[in-house]
Amino acid sequence: MLPIPADIFTEPEDVSPDGLANLGPLRRLAGRWQADKGIDINPKAEGPERRSFIERIRMDPIDPQANGPQLLYGLRYHIHINTPEEDITFHDQVGYWLWEPATGLIMQTLAIPRGQVLLASGKAGPDDRTISVTAKRGDTAYGICSTDFLEQAFRTDSYRCDITFNDDGSWTYLIQTELFVRGAPFNHRDTNTLQLVAPPKLNPLAMIVNDRAKGDESGVEPTV
DSSP: OOOOOSOOSOOOSOOOSOSGGGOGGGGGGOEEEEEEEEEEEEOOTTSOEEEEEEEEEEEEEOOOEEETTEEEEEEEEEEEEEETTEEEEEEEEEEEEEEETTTTEEEEEEEETTTEEEEEEEEOOTTOSEEEEEEEETOSSSEEEEOHHHHHHEEEEEEEEEEEEOTTSOEEEEEEEEEEETTEEEEEEEEEEEEEEEOOOOOHHHHHHHHHHHHHHHTOOOOO
């Protein structure tokens, strides 16, 4: 982590409106994705269960974000998972992937509707073909927060997400969540390879700037 500057209030002025062009290694995640061969290894009373699942992910560029002098570009995402056997949602997840060009910091925020959130971090270069982020229970910077029930029954001690960008444009992830279930450790694993089904749209600010430029060229005021 770089030292905190004396001026923690002044925001940067040289901010590009094009979030998609400034995502660094996260650029390859932008768009809508789908796959039907995901594998989940999860804990059950009778022992580990292996489930296959169908996954849909949408990742949309957001406008640049500033924490004083810290400048972040990112993606807002939604993950929806079903299984071939059941119509009801198997897993639902929302959050952000964030990139700080000045430091190479990558962050993933994660929230699931079973009472759990986390903030994971890692480092990568703008052209890296692999990225990884981690979070640990009890860490006040990049940690995990759960309900009382989850803390007692399915405690999450650590989280790791490894992503590999493949030559054909797809990407593969492996998520390992170290749990503590009924007094015993359990390595909960999920993996899948996602294929692009729709390209990403521009972030809101970039669309406004582009529309304004087109209006200036045509001499016609852009519509809002």
